[in-house]
Every structure is written in C-alpha cells, then in structure tokens.
Amino acid sequence: MRFLDEYRDAAGAKALAAEIRRAVTRPWTLMEVCGGQTHAIVRFGLDALLPAELTLAHGPGCPVCVTPLETIDRALAVASRPGVIFCSFGDMLRVPGSRDDLLRVKARGGDVRIVYSPLDALALAEKNPGREVVFFAVGFETTAPANAMAVFQAARRGVKNFSALVSHVTVPPAIAAIMSALDNTVQAFLAAGHVCAVMGTREYEPLARKFRVPIVVTGFEPLDILDGVLRCVRQLESGRAEVENSYARAVRPEGNERARQVLADVFEVVDRNWRGIGPIARSGLALQPAYADFDAEKRFRVEGIRVVESPECRAGLVLRGRLKPSECPAFGTSCTPERPLGATMVSSEGACAAYWRYRRDGAAHA
Amino acid sequence: MLSVSGEDLTRGARVSFGGIVKEVSLAYCPEARVGDHVIVHVGFAISRVDEDEARKIFETLKELGETP
Numbered sequence: 001m002r003f004l005d006e007y008r009d010a011a012g013a014k015a016l017a018a019e020i021r022r023a024v025t026r027p028w029t030l031m032e033v034c035g036g037q038t039h040a041i042v043r044f045g046l047d048a049l050l051p052a053e054l055t056l057a058h059g060p061g062c063p064v065c066v067t068p069l070e071t072i073d074r075a076l077a078v079a080s081r082p083g084v085i086f087c088s089f090g091d092m093l094r095v096p097g098s099r100d101d102l103l104r105v106k107a108r109g110g111d112v113r114i115v116y117s118p119l120d121a122l123a124l125a126e127k128n129p130g131r132e133v134v135f136f137a138v139g140f141e142t143t144a145p146a147n148a149m150a151v152f153q154a155a156r157r158g159v160k161n162f163s164a165l166v167s168h169v170t171v172p173p174a175i176a177a178i179m180s181a182l183d184n185t186v187q188a189f190l191a192a193g194h195v196c197a198v199m200g201t202r203e204y205e206p207l208a209r210k211f212r213v214p215i216v217v218t219g220f221e222p223l224d225i226l227d228g229v230l231r232c233v234r235q236l237e238s239g240r241a242e243v244e245n246s247y248a249r250a251v252r253p254e255g256n257e258r259a260r261q262v263l264a265d266v267f268e269v270v271d272r273n274w275r276g277i278g279p280i281a282r283s284g285l286a287l288q289p290a291y292a293d294f295d296a297e298k299r300f301r302v303e304g305i306r307v308v309e310s311p312e313c314r315a316g317l318v319l320r321g322r323l324k325p326s327e328c329p330a331f332g333t334s335c336t337p338e339r340p341l342g343a344t345m346v347s348s349e350g351a352c353a354a355y356w357r358y359r360r361d362g363a364a365h366a
Numbered sequence: 367m368l369s370v371s372g373e374d375l376t377r378g379a380r381v382s383f384g385g386i387v388k389e390v391s392l393a394y395c396p397e398a399r400v401g402d403h404v405i406v407h408v409g410f411a412i413s414r415v416d417e418d419e420a421r422k423i424f425e426t427l428k429e430l431g432e433t434p
Contacts, residue, residue, distance in 0.1 A: 143407065
C-alpha cells in the first residue's frame, strides 16, 4: 500500500539507525506517547536497532488502557440493560471491569455490538427506533472528532434513542503530568502523529518550553519512528528543546480546523481519572451541557457507580513508562489476553498486548 | 480515494485500503479529491497526505547514501 510499504524499507531503517548511532554520545530516555507507535516498535524490533545508550519508554497513549475502571463498570451496567444496543470499538470488549467485561455481558445475552465507526452506531439507532443505542465514546484527540460528529449529527437529526458514554482523554496534560512527576526519567517525546493531525502542533510549544523537553511529532511506520528518534537525539545532543514535525505528510501546524471546531462545539474540557495513572487536571473531554440529552451516564443513571482499582495489576507503571511489560511478574503467568489483569494486555494499542504478541519469550532473551 | 458522494457533513468517499474498499466520511476533509491519499481513523478522513512532504524522508536517506 502506498505511503506504508516504502516506510517499512529495511535498508532505509538501517541507514537511519546508523545515523542515530553516530549522533548519540550519552544515555537518553525517549518516550513514544502513542500505543500505535509502541506496537510498531515492538513488532518491527526497532528498539533492537538503537544504540544501547537510548531507552524507549512506552507511554500512556492507549485510550482503552487508560479508560477508568468505573467507566468500564458503568458501560457494563448500561450494556446489561434490556432494550439497549451497546456499541463499542472491538478492543474494549475484553477490557476487565471490576468483575466482568463486555464480552461476558454479550455472552449472557446483552446486545453488545462492535462498530467500526461511531456513525455505524448512529445508523443503528435510526434503524431501530424502539431500542436505545449507546455508543462507548473513548479515545484521544484522534477519535474524539469522529465521536463528536456522531453526537452532532444525532442532535441535528433529532435521533432521540442515541446516546454516548463519553470518556475522552487528551495528550498534552498527560505529557505535563509525566514531566512533573518527581521520579520522571523521560527526556524527549515522540508525539502522536494522528493526534497532531487533528490538533496541530502549537499546543506542544508551551510544553517544550516549560519542561525544556524536545517534542517531535512522529508517524507510525518504522522509518517515521526512527526519524522521530533521530530528531529527538539531535536536539538532546545539542541542548535544544523544540517542537519538530517529522510527520509533515499528515500533520499541519494548525491541525484539522474543521475537526477542532466540532470538538469544541460538542465537548468541554474536564478533569479526568486515568486508569492506572490517577487524576490529571483538565485532561478529559466530556459532553457540553447543550448535549446533555445525549449523555448515556445521565440517561441510564449510572453516574453513582464508583469503584477502586485493584493493586494487583501494575499497568499504571507500564503506562508511565516505568515498567516494561516483560518485567511485570504477572506477565504471561497470572495475566494473559484470555485472563487479563489490566487493559494493557487486551487493547490493540496496549504495551502488554504488544509484548505478548511479538515478544512472548522476550523476558528470557532480554 | 476511488469516488466521492454526498455534500458537506454527509460527504463521503469510497477508499481503497490496499484493495479493501470502505466507506469513509469526508466531513473533516472537505478538500480531498478522487485520487488523493487520506489518513483514515474510525471511518473519518482526518488528513490528506501531502505528497511533497511524504518524499522528504527519502531525500534525507539519499543524503545519507541510501537509495531505498
């Protein structure tokens, strides 16, 4: 496929890796923010191409992984209601709530459906006027505009049996939280290319300045990631801390203005609890009061469901780049994709899932 | 992008992903035309691929002495 295959070229990857080796003179720790990048790094073994001085810490950019446990429990409560069609992206189905997951609700007769796009859920609502159709709206700024558009169109077309269970999160406050942590080791970020395709690059400028940290907007293919790493290393080695765009084929400085407009119309910025990480101020998006009629938490009165996370799962450390999945004592033993302790093991963007899929014997060889 | 239909918020395209064809909303990519490459996320085109920018990494590689 064009714009994919050529970015997986092995000779090009080796040339970039050689250039990185030439540029590095001392140890540096970089964090790739996005779970899609983590999967590419582990799948293509990009970390093995890098010099020993460089550490890639895997970041929190897996939306399914950071969706709060109580939101999962609220989703399970709604999905269990008779008459409800509960629509979700596929990788949410096996994410463990406190006692259950969506797949088990479905097995017990709940009408849980996997959709490819939020517009599919809206179409289901229009086709089934006698049923309540609920869409589980999670994701970062990449997914939020699509979900916002479904709500926006539902409001415009007066689709009264459609609602959304919203738990969106945003990247910049997470970067600030990581940099503010007393035990932080991250010295540069590969920012998530598709998030920036929507939001642009400007909101990263104050972060780069405040924390004196290089932030390089990076794509998802091997050459993209290695180019992002090279740019980070060159900045670190020369003492610069700037926002750079290594993914200019998809990212403009202003982002996608139409998408940002609809986002601002439908969602407001709120504080959000991140699973495994904890509360981060102003890091979430929730429905604006004008769209309160489409809020599934209100419609189904599940706002009262509150739960505490189990301490057994160490996904929080994984999500903050402090623990590699293969270093977790539960990895592959008490935690597998069939019986996951945390969401990082079952999400398509989860770091534990990446290690399970591509590096199951990694602990033995690391 | 293979073809385009609809207007404004309901404007959409049939997009081939290496041979698999899917319906994609162009609500956020009104500038996209047939033949363009777009980045698609959960059924929405979020960005048109800039072909000049796409070539740059290969120019860098050429400077590094690599011709992939």
